[in-house]
Amino acid sequence: MSLPVSRRSAVTPFQVMDILDRVAVLRAEGRDVISLCAGEPSGGAPSLVSAAAAQLHDSARPLTYTSALGTHELRREVAGHYRRWYGIDVDPARVAITTGSSGGFVLAFLAAFDAGDRVALARPGYPAYRNILAALGCEVVDIDCGPEVRYQPTPELLEAAHRQAPLAGLVLASPANPTGTMVDRAELTAITQWCAENGVRLVSDEIYHGVTYPAPGAPDPRGVSAWELDDAAVVVSSFSKYWGMTGWRLGWLLLPEELVRPVDALAGNVALCPPAPAQYAAVAAFAEESYRECEAAVEEFARTRRLLLDNAARLGWGEAAPADGAFYYYADLGSQLDRFGSSAAYASALLEEAGVAVTPGIDFDERHGARCVRLSFAAGSTAIAEAIDRIEAFQAR
Numbered sequence: 001m002s003l004p005v006s007r008r009s010a011v012t013p014f015q016v017m018d019i020l021d022r023v024a025v026l027r028a029e030g031r032d033v034i035s036l037c038a039g040e041p042s043g044g045a046p047s048l049v050s051a052a053a054a055q056l057h058d059s060a061r062p063l064t065y066t067s068a069l070g071t072h073e074l075r076r077e078v079a080g081h082y083r084r085w086y087g088i089d090v091d092p093a094r095v096a097i098t099t100g101s102s103g104g105f106v107l108a109f110l111a112a113f114d115a116g117d118r119v120a121l122a123r124p125g126y127p128a129y130r131n132i133l134a135a136l137g138c139e140v141v142d143i144d145c146g147p148e149v150r151y152q153p154t155p156e157l158l159e160a161a162h163r164q165a166p167l168a169g170l171v172l173a174s175p176a177n178p179t180g181t182m183v184d185r186a187e188l189t190a191i192t193q194w195c196a197e198n199g200v201r202l203v204s205d206e207i208y209h210g211v212t213y214p215a216p217g218a219p220d221p222r223g224v225s226a227w228e229l230d231d232a233a234v235v236v237s238s239f240s241k242y243w244g245m246t247g248w249r250l251g252w253l254l255l256p257e258e259l260v261r262p263v264d265a266l267a268g269n270v271a272l273c274p275p276a277p278a279q280y281a282a283v284a285a286f287a288e289e290s291y292r293e294c295e296a297a298v299e300e301f302a303r304t305r306r307l308l309l310d311n312a313a314r315l316g317w318g319e320a321a322p323a324d325g326a327f328y329y330y331a332d333l334g335s336q337l338d339r340f341g342s343s344a345a346y347a348s349a350l351l352e353e354a355g356v357a358v359t360p361g362i363d364f365d366e367r368h369g370a371r372c373v374r375l376s377f378a379a380g381s382t383a384i385a386e387a388i389d390r391i392e393a394f395q396a397r
Contacts, residue, residue, distance in 0.1 A: 008134075008135045008136070008137065009135065011130075011131035011134055011135055012127065012130075012131060012366075014127055014128065014131070014363065015344075015359060015360060015362070015363045016037050016038055016359050016363060019037045019347070019351070019357050019359060020035070020037060020038055020357075022351065022357075023035045023037070023351070023357050026351075026355070031355055032355055033351070033355045033356070033357060034355060034356050034357065034379065034383050034386060034387045034390070035357045035379065036356060036357055036358050036375045036376045036377070036379055036383070036384075036387055037357040037358055037359045037374075037376060038359075038376060038378075039177065039241065039326065039327060039328065039376050039378055040246050040376070040378055040379075041241065041244035041246070041297060041301075041327075041378045042378060042379050042380045042383070043244050043293075043297050043300075043380075044244050044245075045243060045244055045245045045248065045281075045285075046243060046244070046284065046285055046287075046289070046290035046293045046294060047289070047290075047293060048284035048285075048287050048289055048290050049243070049245065049248075049281050049282060049284045049285050049290065050281075051284070052280065052281040052283070052284040053277060053278075053280075053281040056277055056280055056281060057277070061280075063276045063277055064276065065272055065273050065276070066273045066274070066276050066279060067273065068264055068267040068268035068272065068273055069095070069096040069097060069260075069263070069264050069267060070095070070096065070097025070098075070252070070273070070274055070279055071097070071276075071279050071280070072092065073283055074097055074279050074280075074282055074283055075092040075093075075095040075096075075097060075252075076092045077282075077283055077285075077286045078090075078092070078095045078097070078252050078286075079091065079092040079095055080286065081286055082225065082227070082254075085209075085210075085222055085225075086225045086227070086228050087228075088225070088227055088228055090227070090254060093260065094231075094254060094255050094256075094257065094260055095252055095253070095254060095255075096252060096253040096255055096260075096263050096264070096267065097250065097251075097252050097274045097279060098250075098251045098252060098253060098267070098274055099249050099250070099251070099271050099274045099275065100238060100240065100249040100250065100251045101205070101207050101236050101237065101238035101240065101251035102128060102132075102251070103249075103251065103270075103271060103274070104236045104238075104251045104252065104253045105128065105129065105132055105203075105236060106132055106270065107253065107263050107266050107267055107270065108203055108234045108236060108253055108255075108259075108263070109132055109133055109136055109138070109203075110136065110266050110270075111259045111262040111263045111266060112168075112169060112201050112203070112234060112259060113133070113136070113138050113168055113169055113201070114137075114138075114168075115136065115137030115138065116137060116138070116139060117138050117139065117168035117169065118138070118139045118141050118161075118165055118166065118167050118168055118169075119133050119138050119139070119140060119141065119167070119168060119169040119170070119171065120141040120142075120143050120153065120158060120161055120167050120169065120170045120171070120200075121133075121140060121141070121142060121143065121170075121171050122143050122145040122151065122152060122153050122171075122172070122173070122176065123142040123143060123144055123145060123364075123365050123366075123367065123368075124145075124151065124178055124179060124330070124361065124364040124365035124368070124369060124372070125171075125173065125176065125177070125178075125364060125365075126173060126176075126177045126178075126205070126364070127363050127364060129171045129205075138168075141161050141167060142366075142367075143157050143158065143161060144157075144367070145157070147319065147321070150179075150181045150321075150322070151176060151179040151181045151321055152172075152174070152176065152181055152182075152183050152187070153170070153172065153191065154187075154190075154191075155190050155191060155193075155194040158170065158191070158194055158198075158200075159194070162198055162200070166198075166199075167198070167200050168200065168201060169200060169201040169202070169203060170191070170195060170200055170201070170202050170203065171203045171205065172188075172191065172202060172203070172204050172205065172226075173204075173205035173207075173208075174188070174204075174205075174206070174223060174224075174325075175208040175209075175211065175212060175223065175324060175325025175326040176326070177208070177326060177328060177364075178321075178328050178330040178359075178361070178363075178364045178374040179321035179322075179323070179328070179330045180208075180321060180322065180323035180324055180325050180326040180327075180328050180329075180330070181321055181322060181323075181324055181325075182212070182223060182324045182325050183224070184219075184220070184224070185219065185220055185224045188224050188226065188229060189229055192226060192229045192230045192233065195230075195233075196230060196232065201232075201233075201234065202226060202230070202232070202233040202234070203233070203234045203236065204225070204226035204233050204234065204235050204236065205236050206223060206225055206226070206235055206236065206237045207236065207237050207238040207240065207241050207251070208223070208241050208242075208325050208326040209222050209223040209225070209237065209242065209325075210222045210223070210241075210242035210294065210298065211241055211242055211298055211301060211325055211326055211327060212298075212324065212325035213301075213302050213305060213323070213324060213325065214324075223325065227254055231254070231256060232256050233254075233256070234253060234254070234255060234256065234259065235253065235254035236251065236252075236253055237251060237252055237253075237254075238250070238251035238252070239251065239282055239285060241326070242294050242298070243285050243290070243294055244294070244297060245278075245282070245285070248275070248278040248281075248282065249274070249275055249278060250274060250275065250278045250279065250282055300380060300381070301327050301377070301378065303381055304327075304377045304380055304381040304384050305323060305327070305329075305377055307381050307384055307385060308329055308375075308377050308384055308388070309323075311388050312329075312331075314388055314391075314392050315331070315388065315391055315392070315395075316334065316335065316336065316392075316395055317331040317332060317333055317334050317336065317373075318331060318332035318333065318334030318335075319331065319332045319334075320332070327376055327377050327378040328374050328375065328376055328377070329374070329375045329376075329377060330361070330364075330372060330373075330374045330375075331372060331373060331375075332371050332372050333346055333371060333372065333373060336395065337371060342360070342362075342370045342371075343360035343361050343362060343369065343370055343371060343372055343373050344360040344362060344370070346360070346373065347359065347360045347373060349394075350391065350394055353394060353397075354390045354391065354393070354394040355390065356387045356390050356391060356394075358373045358374065358375045358376075359373065359374040359375075359376075360372075360373055360374075361373055361374060375387075
């Protein structure tokens with residue numbers, strides 16, 4: 001007799017993870033595969049972080065539980081980072097270290113929203129927002145954000161959704177995944193004010209801050225933090241992107257005062273604490289040498305982005321998002337759709353026949369994503385140059 005499976009678990013799988021698994025299988029079979037499906041910086045953690053981890057494991061220091069919200073030392077370092085980058089003072093008591101930004105989203109959504117609450121998301125957008133909220137019983141409200149609004153929500157779009165039925169929350173990402181577009185200070189100010197006036201909780205995903213490509217002399221070159229404008233927002237960030245520490249599974253939250261104790265209680269029950277070894281080593285991420293290494297990595301992302309944009313015509317795809325930040329190229333497949341029918345079919349054929357892994361857009365946009373693909377250029381210029389050659393040859397067959 002088969003027992004039932006919960007309705008809340010009926011979420012769409014994150015296709016990036018399925019593709020990564022297929023990449024691993026092909027590589028185990030001896031295939032040469034260029035993986036451009038995941039937002040994973042190729043350089044890895046700063047050298048001081050890796051050295052700290054090695055020293056930790058060579059020492060006799062016991063790796064026991066930490067506080068549910070993370071070590072006090074690391075929370076102080078995160079607070080100092082906000083002083084350094086944004087010029088704001090953050091109380092370390094309002095910093096929560098989490099098991100990746102993914103764990104942070106689970107805790108933030110559990111603390112801020114009840115089942116049945118309506119939470120708005122930009123479409124296209126990161127699929128885990130939708131799937132975590134849906135699993136928690138929230139009603140996801142898609143805001144269709146096309147190129148005319150640079151793939152970002154506006155107060156006017158939010159107001160239209162709010163009039164249908166009140167919103168409880170908005171998840172905003174800048175730079176966004178998959179488009180890489182950003183909201184500037186004036187735009188974020190308008191959104192923050194609209195949320196405050198309408199009693200809507202803003203959850204600001206800032207994990208790609210620092211991985212940006214501003215014009216010389218541009219204000220706010222790393223991005224604008226929601227806490228520069230209103231500390232009623234929940235800020236979500238991570239060591240995974242700017243610091244290249246994807247597998248270390250460390251992120252953090254900046255929490256409004258009323259959510260600190262609820263998140264503390266939830267964290268202690270859900271995961272007890274974030275990974276202790278990663279927390280101890282991550283303190284070194286805030287050393288001057290680590291910042292210099294990360295800035296050098298961002299410069300390499302910029303060179304790779306330039307290489308990709310300069311050769312975009314060779315891909316033969318259609319309209320693409322501008323990629324102001326992050327390390328993604330999100331584009332309509334254009335005439336390739338006539339041949340393959342969908343981005344999923346195209347991505348599958350490209351991987352199996354040419355050994356290049358990209359992500360079909362249906363992961364990010366259930367309505368229009370079948371036309372689009374996301375290519376990650378985090379793998380570096382050598383990988384991108386070879387991938388463009390392979391894509392061009394594949395499409396010429």
